[in-house]
Amino acid sequence: MPVPHASAATPRTLLRDRALVALRAAIVDGTLEPGERLVDAELCAWLGVSRTPVREALTHLEKTGLVQIRPGSKTLVAPIDVRAAVEAQAVAAGLHELAAREAVPLVSPAHLATMKTANTAFAAALAQADVDAAIAADDAFHRVFVDLAANRMLAGILEDVTPLLRRMERVRFASLTGRASVAQHRSIIQHARDGDADGAARLTRANWMTLQPPTD
Structure with a gap:
């Protein structure tokens, strides 16, 4: 196929995976401590991605027990369970x-x-x-x-x-x-x-x- 004139945007799934890997590593190594509040804007600035892949990554981490999401309130690093x-x-x-x-x-x-x-x-x-x-x-x-x-x-x-x-x-x-x-x-x-x-x-x-x- 012809070479595109402009580079394709990074697929959202790859951005989510990148955010997931970084957040999971930071929680496991203690950079993000149990009970620490996770603020979307701060995470987006740190990871260099938009809010959507960050929220998708956090949702996955909640399912695996590393994050607690309180709708309408706050998101926290889960305590060690x-x-x-x-x-x-x-x-x-x-x-x-x-x-x-x-x-x-x-x-x-x-x-x-x-x-x-x-x-x-x-x-x-x-x-x-x-x-x-x-x-x-x-x-x-x-x-x-x-x-x-x-x-x-x-x-x-x-x-x-x-x-x-x-x-x-x-x-x-x-x-x-x-x-x-x-x-x-x-x-x-x-x-x-x-x-x-x-x-x-x-x-x-x-x-x-x-x-x-x-x-x-």
Whole structure:
């Protein structure tokens, strides 16, 4: 087809997705704190988008438990909800178990090397109490199985439930309790190397179920 004379405008769905990713990350990493009021005009200026994609992103975040919208009043960052996080944990553990079971038969030496590198980075981040780096490395480790499984529904659900866990996991990875995951990751890699899909899946589920909710 002929080359357009003017560049096409960015589709609204892409603007919404960009706003969603940025807002979700800011809530998970604590930039936007629990209970903080979210003002549309401020968010639009920060994200460089119009009000519509911002509201669409906030509506999605409300459905996944990260935002509270009070019609005609205000929008707030949701407090950390222990019950919701525990429910999300069960879902995430089951989906990662499924991803591991589907992925292990497809694992190559390159995939195993990626997981080993991610786990090394994870251990180093924990030793330095670098929570952001620890979460990024943990994500990279588990993403190998999720990507190999190539199940779009599985990946989409994980994208919604994982942020609820990561908010609590920031506390865990800042303490010694998170360091047991390094050894668990090594065991998962070994089972994957041996082609033991059931063993890798079982250990992956156990790894996701180690997160303990905070106590008062």
